[in-house]
Amino acid sequence: MRVLVTGGTGYIGSHTVVELLTAGHEVTIVDNLANSSPIVVDRISAITGSSFDFHSIDVRDEAGLDDVVATAAYDAVLHFAGLKSVAESVERPLEYFDNNVTGTITLCRVLARRGVRTIVFSSSATVYGDPPSLPLTEATPPGAPTNPYGRTKLVIEDILTDLQRADRRWSVILLRYFNPVGAHESGLVGEDPKGTPNNLMPYLAQVAVGKLDRLTIHGDDYATPDGTGVRDYIHVVDLAAGHVAALEKLVGVPGAHVYNLGTGSGTSVRELVAAFETAAGRTIPTVVGPRRPGDVAANWCDASKAAAELGWVATRTTADMCRDMWRWQTQNPDGYET
Ligand code: NAD
Ligand code: WQD
Numbered sequence: 001m002r003v004l005v006t007g008g009t010g011y012i013g014s015h016t017v018v019e020l021l022t023a024g025h026e027v028t029i030v031d032n033l034a035n036s037s038p039i040v041v042d043r044i045s046a047i048t049g050s051s052f053d054f055h056s057i058d059v060r061d062e063a064g065l066d067d068v069v070a071t072a073a074y075d076a077v078l079h080f081a082g083l084k085s086v087a088e089s090v091e092r093p094l095e096y097f098d099n100n101v102t103g104t105i106t107l108c109r110v111l112a113r114r115g116v117r118t119i120v121f122s123s124s125a126t127v128y129g130d131p132p133s134l135p136l137t138e139a140t141p142p143g144a145p146t147n148p149y150g151r152t153k154l155v156i157e158d159i160l161t162d163l164q165r166a167d168r169r170w171s172v173i174l175l176r177y178f179n180p181v182g183a184h185e186s187g188l189v190g191e192d193p194k195g196t197p198n199n200l201m202p203y204l205a206q207v208a209v210g211k212l213d214r215l216t217i218h219g220d221d222y223a224t225p226d227g228t229g230v231r232d233y234i235h236v237v238d239l240a241a242g243h244v245a246a247l248e249k250l251v252g253v254p255g256a257h258v259y260n261l262g263t264g265s266g267t268s269v270r271e272l273v274a275a276f277e278t279a280a281g282r283t284i285p286t287v288v289g290p291r292r293p294g295d296v297a298a299n300w301c302d303a304s305k306a307a308a309e310l311g312w313v314a315t316r317t318t319a320d321m322c323r324d325m326w327r328w329q330t331q332n333p334d335g336y337e338t
Pocket of ligand 1 (some may be wrong): 081099
């Protein structure tokens with residue numbers, strides 16, 4: 001298959017490109033490098049021994065994107081390009097709607113013009129809002145996301161579903177990721193947050209490596225077994241493999257297809273801290289702070305639809321996630337600029 005990957009130098013995109021190339025697919029990346037490094041291109045080549053095209057283009061640049069899409073007969077697009085910080089989206093909602101929503105509309109216009117009608121979209125568990133019940137299945141109605149970032153995801157899901165209703169030839173594949181963590185086992189690609197991380201796993205890793213003093217646990221009075229927030233953490237390489245499985249099953253299969261990609265089980269903040277301490281072989285100082293606004297108590301998915309229909313299951317354990325994150329962090333203490 002020939003696959004266009006937007007946002008392919010980012011965290012999840014880079015791991016997915018590795019899995020695509022390893023599976024023998026041809027890849028072209030489009031990324032404006034707003035939140036990634038060009039070094040990623042060399043790292044992917046080093047892991048896979050394969051070459052691929054990279055274009056430094058913004059997906060809102062319709063003419064530039066059209067030039068890329070016109071040059072080859074793409075079977076599908078994996079659309080990762082987007083801004084993803086919840087906190088930043090609260091401060092800069094227009095930027096988030098413009099980048100994520102306008103970017104997707106521009107991309108779809110180009111694809112439609114060039115006859116590419118399979119799109120895999122990086123959606124998020126955030127579209128479920130505060131879970132009415134657990135586990136979350138694809139039949140759980142999307143709720144009210146608690147921030148502008150989450151609302152861009154829900155709006156884009158609606159736009160793509162309407163596009164498919166208007167032209168039934170489209171294969172729209174909405175993948176709702178739970179909490180992607182970890183890194184490639186080579187330690188060559190991983191998550192490289194700019195500034196202080198907002199998310200738990202990169203924060204933990206930076207405390208463990210000594211860049212940050214201690215982890216603040218955002219609340220220990222939730223109605224969960226140990227009072228801390230529970231999430232469905234999924235190894236980024238399992239998530240990447242989920243994209244390859246979805247593509248191989250659904251390219252050219254008309255419809256709007258929705259899948260949760262998670263492990264199907266929840267881990268608390270305290271449990272993840274303990275697992276990371278074991279992986280890193282050191283104690284991680286913690287302090288309990290207040291709840292973080294907008295956080296839900298617990299969130300995990302029913303992953304059985306992807307297993308039954310895509311033949312995909314997440315196989316990597318929490319220990320694997322922590323071990324691979326720790327390898328990435330120690331080999332690249334300052335990320336790609338190390
Ligand atoms: P990331 O920031 O590492 O990767 C996104 C990539 O898109 C970056 O390389 C960035 O430079 C690029 N990009 C952003 N705007 C662009 C534009 N207008 N044109 C071209 N390139 C652009 O993020 P990630 O964690 O790899 O996330 C990938 C996708 O998955 C995003 O859409 C994100 O919202 C979604 N997602 C992420 C998570 C998560 O926890 N990481 C969870 C659910 C969904
Ligand atoms: C996990 C748990 C925190 C940091 C976010 C986005 C979501 C999706 C994935 C893109 C929670 C606790 C965290 C810290 C803590 N992204 N925590 N101390 O909030 O589940 O999901 O990333 O779509 O949209 O909201 O992930 O890693 O930030 O938090 O105690 O310093 O860790 O309260 O219980 P979250 P997270």
